[in-house]
Amino acid sequence: MRRIFPILSLHLKSFFKTPAAFVLMFVMPVLFSWIFGGMSVNSKQNKPVVNIVADRNETNTEIIKLLKKDKNFKWETETLKKARENVSNDMVIAAVAIPEDFQERIIGQRALFDVILQKKSQDYQALNAYLQGSARLISSSYQAADTLEASFSDVLAGVVNQKGIVVERQTIEKNPDNHVQVNLMVVGFAIMFMMFGLSGAASAILDERRNGTWGRLLISPARKGEIITGYLLSYFIMGWIQFAVLLAAIKFMFGSSWGSLSYLVPYTSLVIIMVTGFGLMIAGIVKTKQQAMALNSVLIVSTCMLGGVYWPLDIVPEFMQKIALAVPQSWAMSGFKEIMSGSLHSGILLKDILALLGFTVVFFAIGLRGMKFE
């Protein structure tokens, strides 16, 4: 078994000596993630601004605090005059005024807020929904104050300060999912580039066979098992290094979370092994490295499209979703989604794992059969 190590380290070394592989495995995915991930995250960082116009009093302070709980907007208090200006200049999506006859309006069950706006943008739809929810919460608090014979502002303060209270959110935005989306996109890129990188590495076997080192290894004291293990371990490690770099890059660039590591690590390992098997299979069914490269490009790009690596499968027609089940990437992505969103439906995850295991076994069976030992 001690001969595994020299084989392993030789391949890692020669891999890191190839600038192309380096670019493919690290630079490209990080760049892609940065550009595409950055796009969706940045659009979120430039939050739409909403002006608040209100007199200074205890109740209004609490209401403002409540409104500010929606972090999807940037809330800025302004005078009425300035707020009107901002709206007409399109500086803000809307201005929300807390009227003086606020409490009467609650009793009269009239609209609580006066909203000044120019056009009903998508952001306004989200804001509107949020305002409705907040209004309902405020009226309930008012009634509660009545029954409890406490002051309205105290009850409101209690409501606002309660951590668990989340204002009803009917927004059409999928912001809570935003990080998961970005993560999945990055994972998608990682999977694609890893498929390119690892199948490129695996097709090096073909080169080795041609340049004689494969034959020389076979007539050395190294056993077949040692040789195969050395090769496969080197691919596995390459895959992991790439993934780890991406994980770090994502954390650094977007500050997003990766879900439970105790799921993520073994799951990622399985995906990497599957991808290794894929590369091995391609190397096993073609004769030259050029053929392998050509076949790889076609197969990887097409299956990544089908498997929902470039776009979420939810947006494709149903028959495409069915087809997606035939490519491993769809399962891989599904599992990553479960783990990273933190939802962890064990049923779904188990199915993904079993499917990936199936693909892995088939790939290895074909790949190892294609490894020529003469």
Added chain:
Amino acid sequence: MELLNVQHLRKSFGQLEAVKGVTFSVKKGESFGLLGPNGAGKSTTINMITGLFPPTSGSIFLHDIDVVKQPKQAQKRIGVVPQEIALYQEMSAWENLKFWGRIYGLNGSQLTRKVEEVLEIIGLSDRAKDKVSTFSGGMKRRVNIGAAILHNPELLIMDEPTVGIDPQSRNHILETVKQLNEEGMTVIYTSHYMEEVEYLCERIGIIDHGVVIASGTLKELREKMEDRSRIKLTIDGVKENAADINKVLAGHFSEKEFQFQDNQLIVFHKEPQLVLSELVHSVTETGTRITSVDIVEPNLESVFLHLTGRNLRD
């Protein structure tokens, strides 16, 4: 003491029988040459001995290790220089040697020492850190050999290690192998250059079409020729006049002693000087023109020619 024993080795690739019952043995400390033209079955024989693929039938023993059944046991004791350069081109000579050394079980300071020593032997110490891909053909061949001797193999098997290189590298390689052999390493050397085999090998097997057609020491093989030199006459229109020439020569030589090849008439004789003028005279009588005359001392080439009617090299 017998180190390697090969018995009735056969190998078929589909319809083609590349090796048809090769038998020979190599003693410890000996240098054994396998001489034969392209496609004779040298590499196929070597590949079976090194355990790359099993023979269709026959047996190979290294000491008492059955190479067919326990190739890994045998491979530890064998160093192989493959016919094709088998190195990692993008790695340096140093890295290549280090890698193969580790594969053959060396490590630590012993490995480093051995790599340095081998670099010295193959004369590449000053280029050790350069990528193999930047080397000349001859330098690559030397690294190819270096990788096979790191672990002090009992048996060094070299498959045409000098193909396609400059004379200087070739001489270096031949001297290196001779040196290794003199220091006690047993060597099997295949080639289609008879000069190399003559220079290096104590015992020689001549292989053609998958069969060993003659074997023995250089002396024994020469005796097969009964120490006859070759007189090569290049003649204009030798083919057209073959019948005439045949007739004239028949009076002076037995049929076995001369043959036609391409535009040459070849005559085997112990004392070429004595018959030369007579020979030239007879041939000129037929009205043909002799353009050159050449006398070659008995060598392996003539043995091969004598046995097969063909040249070693085409």
